[in-house]
Amino acid sequence: MNILIVSGNLTAEPDVKVINGSDSNVMSFTVANNDNSKKNQQGGYDKVASFISCEFWTKNPNYWLSVMFKGTGVSVQGMLIQDTWQDEEGKTKSRLKLRVAGYPLILSGKKEKESNKPPVDTSPKLPNSIKDTGGPETFGDDEEIPF
Secondary structure: OOOEEEEEEEOOOOEEEEOOOOOOEEEEEEEEEEEEEEEOOOOOEEEEEEEEEEEEEEOOHHHHHHHOOOOOEEEEEEEEEEEEEEOOOOOEEEEEEEEEOOOOEEOOOOOOOOOOOOOOOOOOOOOOOOOOOOOOOOOOOOOOOOO
């Protein structure tokens, strides 16, 4: 098992994919991390940016979208995993990404953002053969509950 901790700023707005048939959704984002590790010709050090792709599985993406946006400082911890796929030409491609464990720690940014995006619809999708009845049966104030 491997554990990686990364702190930095989000490079763009997170992207959410709703997983049908699951109560979780996957949020993807990239964290930029600056490191003073490259020595320059003057004897000082230059900042070198690393960009870490992250995936975060959550049941409540709308909350995270309200506090995580481009420029937000975050610290995330998780496991480094390798994605492998084939492109249109049949060539095998791969990349490393961080699968976030626990919750992202928000280090900076606004408390909540007024988003222009509509909320993510995380309601379960019913197959076409099942009809939605509109919710549970309700009872008036003077009726007894049947149990």
